Amino acid sequence: HADEPATTPGTLLDPDADALRIACGAQGDEVLRITRAQLPGGKPLAARDLLNARNERLRPGGLLGTSTGESS
Numbered sequence: 001h002a003d004e005p006a007t008t009p010g011t012l013l014d015p016d017a018d019a020l021r022i023a024c025g026a027q028g029d030e031v032l033r034i035t036r037a038q039l040p041g042g043k044p045l046a047a048r049d050l051l052n053a054r055n056e057r058l059r060p061g062g063l064l065g066t067s068t069g070e071s072s
Contacts, residue, residue, distance in 0.1 A: 007023045007028040007029075008023065008028050008063065009023055009024050009025060009026075009027075009028045010022065010023065010024070010063050010064045010065060011023040011028065011061065011062070011063055011064075012058060012059065012060050012061065012062045012063070012064065013031065013060055014060045015047070015051055015058075015060070016033065017048065018035060018046070018047060018048045019033040019034055019035045019047050020033070020034040020037065020047045020050070020051070020058065021033055021034075022034065022064060034047055035047050037050055039055070039057070
């Protein structure tokens with residue numbers, strides 16, 4: 001998406017109404033939209049349902065694949 005500022009690939013961006021948005025590309029200036037996802041131990045859900053759950057792992061600015069400090 002041409003108007004997205006470059007950021008670290010894997011960074012969660014502000015979501016759309018029905019999709020998670022993740023920075024991707026060599027410079028982090030492209031966007032991957034995810035409309036369905038499954039968190040560990042959960043069932044597949046629409047992205048809007050995950051966003052409505054206010055899951056701390058899905059906060060804009062977070063980086064996918066990093067620990068949130070939660071115990072497993």
